[in-house]
Amino acid sequence: NVTEISLATVRVQNWDNTFTTIPTYSLISESFQNWRGMQESPGRRIKRAVYIKQNSVKFMTSENLEELKKVALIKKYITSRQEEIDKFNTENNIDKSLPLNGRNQTNLGIFRKYVDSYLNEHSAIHKELYIIVRHQAPTDKGIPIEILCFSRDKRWENFEYITADIFDHVIAAIPYFGLQLFESPSGDDITKLYGFQQEN
Incomplete structure (x- = not known):
């Protein structure tokens, strides 16, 4: 919120109740972020990614699929999708x-569908705004799977709780799909590896 305008400066009250004094020319020569659009919109954007180890991505076997059919949110999707795939492979005489x-x-494709279904069932997510679960370009830290959606509650404290709740669940769900999160090695990891090598 702009609280004061003078010839040389503009005084702005930030969302955390601190104040910033900005030279007037900066509003013309540089970019700035206006939060009013978020305040007036029906939802507040959640945009964050988890990084999946590339070598944990694999084709699903029939046994894998039967196991994942126990997950209620994606049982119908797995069944219908596999019927479509089997029909295509049979009609084209594919050597399986x-x-x-x-x-x-x-497993990564099914995981993306699971997260999409989870968000569409989550009571705190605004269903009339974008809900997107997408791949981004692979990096040296793995494959970013980005979640973009909007929370109904725009208040900062509640927004953070909703975001944490979603990512708590997503991170805990990843191993059920045979996937692994990327995490840079810590000092303990290196120590354990070095100790193992020394013993051998």
Whole structure:
């Protein structure tokens, strides 16, 4: 909120009740962020990514699919998707002795669908605004899976609780799909590795 305007400066009250004095020319020569759009919109944006280890992504076997059908949110999706894939592979005489041939489901694809379904069922997420779960370009830290959605509650404290609740669940769900989160090695990891090498 702009609280004071003079010839040389503009005084702004920030969201955390601190004040910033900005040279007037900066409002023309530089970019700035206006939060009013968020305040007036029906939801507040959540945009964050988790990083998946690339070598944990794999094609799904029939046994894997049967296990994941126990997950209520995606049981119907897995069944209908696999019927579509089986039909395509049969009609085109695909040799499925090698999983690489034809069409297949992957654990990462099913995980993305799970997160999308989870967000669409979450009571704190605004269903009339964007809900997107997407791949981004792979990096040296893994494959970013970005979640973009909007919380109904825009108050800062509640917004942070909602965001934490969503990512607590997403992070805990990842191992159920045979996927792994990327995490840079810590000092303990290096110590354990070094100790193992020394013993051998």
